[in-house]
Amino acid sequence: MHIGIIIGLGGAVGFLSGLFGVGGGFLMTPLLIFFGIPPAVAVATEANQIVASSVSGVLAHMRRANVDFKMGSILLVGGVFGSSIGVMLFAFLREAGQIDLVIKLSYVFFLGMIGFLMLLESLRAIMRTRRPGNHKTKLHQHNWLHGLPLKMRFRRSKLYISALLPLAIGAFVGILAAIMGVGGGFIMVPAMIYLLGMPTSVVVGTSLFQIIFVTANVTFLQSVQTQTVDFVLAGLLLLGAVIGAQFGTRAGVLLRGEQLRGLLALMVLAVSIKMGFDLVIRPEHLFSVELLK
């Protein structure tokens, strides 16, 4: 693959991630696969790149004290555990020749779900701004999740909840991160808001903080197990992404929040639909080969 194309891809995805404030892994990994990078290399290398972009993102949030380190630590314990399982699962599926299928199914299902929910939410928000009214929402909703043992106090998030909940969320997102080649922010952020009830101000910073460790774990395990991490490729993508993100952030100021979310939802849905089509449309060649050397 040409160096210019790689940096260009990084720049384009960086622009979108700056615009929407997302990590961009869910766009970059499918694009790399689309451009002929083997899925195993794409997923492992993208994990390496996300380490870098999360470090640079978390520094900005730390300056504004928008990181709940205690919550982040519990999430990352779960995340490291989950991503280790994810990498093992990945190796097993690769051996069985089914990794492409599982990657695509995960994208179809999770992106489809998240994209659909986001689209609904932003449409509702757009309607609401057109018809202003009084909307009161409860800060927390209490349910059975609050009855779990091992309760802990999270000062920064103003929460007193069971540690099992963030552990489980961390583990689940960790598995997905390892298999899909993403940081998992697009699942982690809604889970933090709706399941844990964290204040939105600390959500992104805390999510980025734990993503660093989860993707670092994936990078290390993939390096050891499959030797599929290409840090040169990751570095080139990052170079493009860093520059693209600056322009994206500036462009983002021009759009309103709910419009941005609506656009992001459409993009997420588009990736999901594209992956879905790949699975249901009869492939041009029923046979495929892989050189085992």
Place this chain on the structure above:
Amino acid sequence: MILIHKILITFTLLFSASIPTSAYSKQIIADLSKSNITITSGFHGVDLLLFGAVEGKPGDDILVVISGPPTDIAQRRKANRAGIWINVETNVWQEVPSLYTILTTSPINKIAKPETLFKLGIGAENMKLKLANRPELTKSGLVPKKLIAALKQNMNNLDLWSKDIGGVVVTKNVLFRAEVHLPANILSGAYDVRVLQFRDGIAISEDNTNLLIGKGGLSAKIYNFAHEHSALYGIFAILFAVASGWLAATAFRRA
């Protein structure tokens, strides 16, 4: 470069013409413009010139076979299960040439009969294809033709097994040349180049040469490091990412 080729060709020609025909002399002599190629980062494949001299007559044909180092190949078949296309069958071909390029002056069926090509071991049809996972099929010679045809098709789509009919050009029955393109996805190793002269369906002369493809430069060092010290490589990749992330954050904080 072209000038050097021309001089080389002239010399080869003079040399071959000046020696009286003996049992050891060849009617065909070939060489490559480059015989050592290094794959570095940003490798997009390589274009070579194969050239040589031949004691030819009108109507003679030249056929060139370039075959790359053997590799195992996993071949997967997709089928529709519950509406989605998934891999349902995997076969592993053992020790097949990773590259198999044929260049000729005329269509292959006009150069020689299939039996002749079989005896010479030329053509993807005449490879000794073995299925690692189904030795019983290999032994009995009942490897499904469909699998072989699909393998040829897939390898052809990857530009690894290709045919260039008319790719060899002969000038005045004495000089010939062929432009050879090797794709970016070739493996490193030793490549065999066979150059055959055919007359009336029979191979009357053959010359062989080699091509060495090596991994070099920074990418080879990184590749070796990643495979020999994979844990260190992983730690390095993480540190590299943390450092560049930090660098990016500080650079744009001031901007």
